[in-house]
Amino acid sequence: MVEANGTETRASRAKQLKGFKHSKPGLLFSIGTSAFGAVGVVKDIRKSRSEGDALKLINATVAALALLTSTALLVRELRRLGTDDVLAD
Numbered sequence: 001m002v003e004a005n006g007t008e009t010r011a012s013r014a015k016q017l018k019g020f021k022h023s024k025p026g027l028l029f030s031i032g033t034s035a036f037g038a039v040g041v042v043k044d045i046r047k048s049r050s051e052g053d054a055l056k057l058i059n060a061t062v063a064a065l066a067l068l069t070s071t072a073l074l075v076r077e078l079r080r081l082g083t084d085d086v087l088a089d
Contacts, residue, residue, distance in 0.1 A: 027078045034071045041067055 041064045048056035 024078065024081055027074055027081065031071060031074050031078075034067055034074070037067055038064075 041060055044060035045057065045064065048054075048060055
């Protein structure tokens with residue numbers, strides 16, 4: 001919605017952003033942020049192994065598995081995304 005002075009309302013902007021999340025560019029952006037998260041997880045795994053801290057290693061391993069799972073879900077949704085994507089190029 002555009003108000004009388006030409007600005008969009010917050011509700012309209014929020015709706016657009018929610019739509020972006022389920023678009024091809026939005027999914028690719030999410031996969032990219034997961035890749036940056038993987039860098040931190042690898043760093044944590046290396047640090048915990050060098051310190052010999054088993055609990056930190058387990059924590060980093062679980063975080064890595066969660067990251068892999070979320071990325072797999074994003075890839076699956078990206079594959080399911082049909083040609084009805086309005087924001088696709």
